[in-house]
Amino acid sequence: MAVGVSEFPIMPEIAALRLGTARAGIKTPERRDLVVVEVPEGASLAGVFTLNAFCAAPVTIAKQHLAEQGSTTGGTRYLVVNTGNANAGTGQQGIEDARLTCEELARLAGVETSSVLPFSTGVIGEPLPMSRLLAGLPAAYASLSQSAQAWLAAGEGILTTDTRAKGATRTLNVGGSTVTINGIAKGSGMIKPNMATMLGFVATDASISPEVLESLLRDSVATSFNSITVDGDTSTNDACMLISTNQGVRIESEDALAHFGAALEEVMIELAQEIVRDGEGASKFVTLEVEQAACRQEALDVAFTVAHSPLVKTALAASDANWGRILAAVGRAPVDNFDVAAITIDIGDVRIVEHGGRAESYTEAAGSAVMAEENITIRIVLGRGADSARVWTTDLTQQYVAINADYRS
Template identity: 45%
Template sequence: MDIMPGGVTSPKGFRASGAHIGIKAVKAEGVAPPKDLAVLVSDAPAVVAAAFTTNRVKAAPVLWSQRVVARQAPVRAVVVNSGNANACTGDRGLEDAIRMGEATAEALGVEAEEVLVASTGVIGVPLPMDVVLRGIPQVCSALAATPEAGEACAEAIRTTDTFTKQAAVRMEIGGQVVTIGGMAKGSGMIHPNMATMLAFLTTDAAISREMLNRALKASVIDSYNMISVDGDTSTNDTVAVLANGLAGNPVIAEDGPDFAAFCAALHALNTHLAKLIVRDGEGATKLMEVVVRGAADVDAARRLARSVTTSNLVKAALFGADANWGRVLAAMGYSGAPFDPAGVHIRFTSPGGSVTLMEDGEPLPFDEDQALQVLRESEVRVEIDLADGDAQAIAWGCDLTYDYVRINGEYRT
């Protein structure tokens, strides 16, 4: 499935906007103020499916949005602020999240229960609601269906991200062109079972709520749940997809070729956005893809791949371009997944070449200069072949750099 330029305004019937309203401080005179409020609207009632953080500590907007989704009714809009997570803020935090939804609903002429709310940023600080409530009508008044509006929306949900993350896919279903667009944010506090990440997807596909939910849950398992930057799972993670049916395709209400095509497109987009999040990991210089093949079952393959991507020692070796295969094997060993060490093959590959480090559980002599050439590239794949079965999985991570410590040491200041 080919990924194309675009974003949340690519499908029919979606408008977006993003602006600086004053939640984030202006960094310097003469520098454009950072956008910090985003609004996304469907012109028609949209079916919604969503997944949220598995952290027991859930931010106020997550609690509100879970209620909205649990209604199993159409939604019309999403409002997102950045710079403040509205997490660990008690009763006031939930009241503020509800007020964000109500203010957005009032500006759009819809019901508050039709508005998803999300926040991202510093934990434990109340939202400046005077700023937020003044800013929401301002941002709603600028809603547009243009690529530029989608870009502004994607920019407004960023925190430590260094670039906006958005894309789109297109397919034909029932003789009609169907589009899925998406935007995401995430750079730190990224770990399996989602991350400090937000992802919002829009589609003009006509699809039932049940099938949309199935498609999203199946995709999340092998996309956002397979990325890690630093082993921290956030309080605010949210991924939601809105489907307004304006493409005019026959409603996807059961298994079949149409549902399969939609699932493939949705998963391609989610995987692309998930990899962008890892590529933009705080301070990261390299994207690591870990491929596990020949595992006993899919669960074992996923656990092994994720254990390697989350190992600080593997991540540090990647930063230093050190072909330390022992750290890979050790991370596999403490993953809790069953495998036979005597059947392990390990290779590092990249645009710089390939180097095999282990075969049938035995280390191989290798050329250090060749390994250095492989590991100096900005994208490195760790290929692990086992002799335990036919299952496979892919996980994504990044290197651990000095800048990660600097960024997070200064995060609140």
């Protein structure tokens, strides 16, 4: 189940960036489950990773290799992603397996081991089937291509419980030159990123310094991947990488940075929203807008409190206009000195709360009608300041329970 119809876009080529896939049988036979991404020497990379204390072995190794690459090699040259197994909660063996994966791809490509960054997603707590993974690497490496089909195959190759591949692309004109931004992501459950999404890979052919790339990534992640939740769980494997192949026009002037940054944010938000629309068992796509907060964090606290409420989410699933659940969730948000009389709450164009209680204009028929819609916006005005935040989430259905009850079977 997923909300709405989504087609994977036709991705333009990005100069000197290639993608390859293989069916290694890591968990499901005949399914693409191994992806290799090749970036050119001299490319810039920025990454953000999960803050989960039990971070997966590939997260640890990827961060180590990113830190090493500036002084010991010509930079990151390859990313390798496996699905079906998270290689998390696997102790020292997991670390060794992540390193061995990098070593084998580095041997095939003729680069330093630290030039390879590993990523994994799937079941937590089980050792990687290394014989199958390593046997699949030559096929993934041999299939490297810049084509639109390679982007689609890679988008499919990073999925787990997702029902569809997720991609976004933008082209823009900078100083008379065309700049391309392509991105793929995966995520459906265990989604409340604490920096990124479960896995996201975005690339551009523009020339951008590592320092600027880092800033662009963190700014765009804050308003995209860090503004979504399906179930409130932060994965052990979350990672989002931004790659600049440095093959095109340099992005450095204030105007160029603003133009590029806006396009990058569009790509990130589109990918983040696709994750929510494909949330496990989702039948509703819900936007929470919190306005007139004392600060942005306060707005986020209110939005996420409502987004994580099982009572609100199940009411959404049932199209039940039980608006009191929303009011109660707002009231228990970690905010001091609420003036409940100043708060208004709307679902779509229906006012449900004002002056501390049910809005005079509210009717059950109007509330039921707006709750039955597939795309729902809940707008909460706090009357405390000038800051705001926007969060996207899903409802909570019986299918979500079924998917996660049967995940390992």
